[in-house]
Amino acid sequence: xxxxxxxxxxxxxxxxxxxxxxxxxxxxxxxxxxxxxxxxxxxxxxxxxxxxxxxxxxxxxxxxxxxxxxxxxxxxxxxxxxxxxxxxxxxxxxxxxxxxxxxxxxxxxxxxxxxxxxxxxxxxxxxxxxxxxxxxxxxxxxxxxxxxxxxxxxxxxxxxxxxxxxxxxxxxxxxxxxxxxxxxxxxxxxxxxxxxxxxxxxxxxxxxxxxxxxxxxxxxxxxxxxxxxxxxxxxxxxxxxxxxxxxxxxxxxxxxxxxxxxxxxxxxxxxxxxxxxxxxxxxxxxxxxxxxxxxxxxxxxxxxxxxxxxxxxxxxxxxxxxxxxxxxxxxxxxxxxxxxxxxxxxxxxxxxxxxxxxxxxxxxxxxxxxxxxxxxxxxxxxxxxxxxxxxxxxxxxxxxxxxxxxxxxxxxxxxxxxxxxxxxxxxxxxxxxxxxxxxxxxxxxxxxxxxxxxxxxxxxxxxxxxxxxxxxxxxxxxxxxxxxxxxxxxxxxxxxxxxxxxxxxxx
Numbered sequence: 001x002x003x004x005x006x007x008x009x010x011x012x013x014x015x016x017x018x019x020x021x022x023x024x025x026x027x028x029x030x031x032x033x034x035x036x037x038x039x040x041x042x043x044x045x046x047x048x049x050x051x052x053x054x055x056x057x058x059x060x061x062x063x064x065x066x067x068x069x070x071x072x073x074x075x076x077x078x079x080x081x082x083x084x085x086x087x088x089x090x091x092x093x094x095x096x097x098x099x100x101x102x103x104x105x106x107x108x109x110x111x112x113x114x115x116x117x118x119x120x121x122x123x124x125x126x127x128x129x130x131x132x133x134x135x136x137x138x139x140x141x142x143x144x145x146x147x148x149x150x151x152x153x154x155x156x157x158x159x160x161x162x163x164x165x166x167x168x169x170x171x172x173x174x175x176x177x178x179x180x181x182x183x184x185x186x187x188x189x190x191x192x193x194x195x196x197x198x199x200x201x202x203x204x205x206x207x208x209x210x211x212x213x214x215x216x217x218x219x220x221x222x223x224x225x226x227x228x229x230x231x232x233x234x235x236x237x238x239x240x241x242x243x244x245x246x247x248x249x250x251x252x253x254x255x256x257x258x259x260x261x262x263x264x265x266x267x268x269x270x271x272x273x274x275x276x277x278x279x280x281x282x283x284x285x286x287x288x289x290x291x292x293x294x295x296x297x298x299x300x301x302x303x304x305x306x307x308x309x310x311x312x313x314x315x316x317x318x319x320x321x322x323x324x325x326x327x328x329x330x331x332x333x334x335x336x337x338x339x340x341x342x343x344x345x346x347x348x349x350x351x352x353x354x355x356x357x358x359x360x361x362x363x364x365x366x367x368x369x370x371x372x373x374x375x376x377x378x379x380x381x382x383x384x385x386x387x388x389x390x391x392x393x394x395x396x397x398x399x400x401x402x403x404x405x406x407x408x409x410x411x412x413x414x415x416x417x418x419x420x421x422x423x424x425x426x427x428x429x430x431x432x433x434x435x436x437x438x439x440x441x442x443x444x445x446x447x448x449x450x451x452x453x454x455x456x457x458x459x460x461x462x463x464x465x466x467x468x469x470x471x472x473x474x475x476x477x478x479x480x481x482x483x484x485x486x487x488x489x490x491x492x493x494x495x496x497x498x499x500x501x502x503x504x505x506x507x
């Protein structure tokens with residue numbers, strides 16, 4: 001059976017229901033795109049019509065559509081494709097106006113190491129695009145500040161019940177389904193502003209009955225998700241242990257997140273012995289979560305949930321009343337404030353891991369602290385230059401490792417010296433390779449005519465530079481094995497493939 005959400009997707013902006021203000025703002029953005037040339041972020045809850053509105057806009061403007069999903073493509077792949085489509089300006093692949101619309105769905109899903117730098121790269125793309133781009137996102141604030149500031153923002157709000165009901169009624173009439181008005185109203189109310197879910201529920205119920213009644217809706221209605229703030233109020237003030245546990249089943253939070261919500265908000269109502277007991281149960285829950293992370297045995301989640309919900313509710317010694325201002329976990333805000341530093345750390349660790357043949361975790365936890373101690377405040381300048389050259393660090397990254405200010409003359413001069421060191425090493429090694437080839441051609445005839453006791457000039461030079469005996473034979477053998485002088489002065493040139501010093505030079 002055809003999916004009704006696709007079958008009845010609006011094909012023009014005027015057919016988009018429940019978000020007239022956002023719909024008009026999107027149309028105005030498109031009509032004036034040549035004046036501002038900015039991308040648009042269309043954000044709001046799932047199922048409120050964001051992607052459908054973008055496609056309907058393209059149909060109204062007669063723009064061909066290129067749609068990509070940030071969840072289906074990773075980092076460089078999707079960025080390259082967005083950049084490629086956004087940079088095209090010819091009329092051969094465009095609509096009547098020479099335009100095409102690039103839709104990047106779930107654009108808030110750039111996260112984790114796999115997408116490091118992805119958000120910044122997309123920001124650069126949308127700033128320089130020669131085609132209109134719409135970024136569709138559920139969580140607006142999961143996107144970077146720079147990306148949000150580079151775009152116009154249009155918010156789609158939850159669709160009201162009175163806007164959902166006419167959509168369901170039209171579908172029923174087109175499909176020839178008999179219905180009660182109260183049944184359609186019940187579907188709309190149960191889906192909490194999610195128009196797509198309402199259409200899906202209507203189709204699911206209509207497949208099992210000839211006439212849609214309110215009783216059918218009550219029997220087949222989906223489980224509703226309870227808001228976290230309502231649940232905290234029930235857990236801390238109202239429910240007993242069993243009720244708190246059962247209510248947690250309807251909360252759309254993983255145990256890892258739920259424990260952070262409870263931990264931060266329990267002290268606002270609990271005190272003394274009941275707070276101590278509550279934290280005892282939260283401590284037990286945290287142990288179980290640690291076992292889940294260590295063993296990947298997710299059946300342990302239920303023990304963590306038992307402790308953090310039933311245990312905390314059972315810790316209540318007296319009734320709680322009134323209104324309490326609950327808030328998101330402070331741990332999340334700390335992560336947000338430290339995101340830039342963590343990204344810098346992970347980028348350096350990745351570079352170290354590639355060069356030293358170690359894992360990223362080893363580079364981050366073991367090697368980076370070691371480098372930071374040796375180059376603290378750039379006191380050992382030569383080592384700091386070697387480190388910056390080896391791992392191609394910029395001012396911000398040198399500042400991160402050494403603890404020095406990134407705008408200081410000291411850090412800037414270190415980065416300049418490191419860059420000069422890399423360039424000199426590259427020229428030196430590429431030059432040697434060229435000259436060796438020339439020498440081998442030029443020395444061939446001379447060598448063929450020389451006596452057995454003679455040796456090529458370049459070989460004699462190596463022997464003279466590293467002689468350790470009267471006849472230099474020991475050094476000739478060492479040079480042939482790839483050894484040579486081991487003096488500290490010679491170590492700066494490095495023997496690596498790229499001529500840069502690695503971690504071994506620091507030890």
